[in-house]
Amino acid sequence: MKLGRGGVLLPAILCTVSAPMVGQGSGVVSKRDWRAASSGELEAVLPARAPVEKEHIETEMRSASGVIDSRGRVIAAVVLITAGYAANGKYYYYLLAQSPIRIGSNIDLAAGSYAIGWTRAADGLLVHIYEAETGVERGTITAHPLGQPLPIVSIKIWPPSERSVIQIGRFVLPYSLGD
Secondary structure, three states: OOOOHHHOHHHHHHHHHHHHHHHHHHOOOOHHHOEEOOHHHHHHHOOOEEEEOOEEEEEEEEEEEEEEOOOOOEEEEEEEOOOOOOOOOOOOEEEEEOOOEEEOOOEEEOOEEEEEEEEEEOOEEEEEEEEOOOOOEEEEEEEEEOOOOOOOEEEEEOOOOOOOEEEEEOEEEEEEEOO
């Protein structure tokens, strides 16, 4: 078979053009399509005062962490400053999911906003996830101590291509992406 001058270039062009179409046609976004969100991207979607139940609780934007996909959907969390609010001691974090997410093996969260609280447990943290607007509990899961040395942070959502965990202090919760 003879390939003319364009014979080398044509396969490269076809691969470049057809590769992105594979993911687009199926509507599937792989975990490689998610990356750490910048502080500007987080500030654009996270509220300065998070609506939790009947209150609007201040957030600590410098603690914000999240991931963003190739479509611009964000999964992010930020510390709630609950002192002086009824939520003090019940909620610690505000979670915004613009894409479905599963935490652990049994807590499925639709796109929406959630409040996260925790209590100490013998083997880690007992983490409670609530719908932010109503306060209805969506599930409870145990966050276990880190298995490897990582910097300790208030909260961090790792990109799924790296770790696929939500880190709370020195504890982690596994998560997977929906949709």
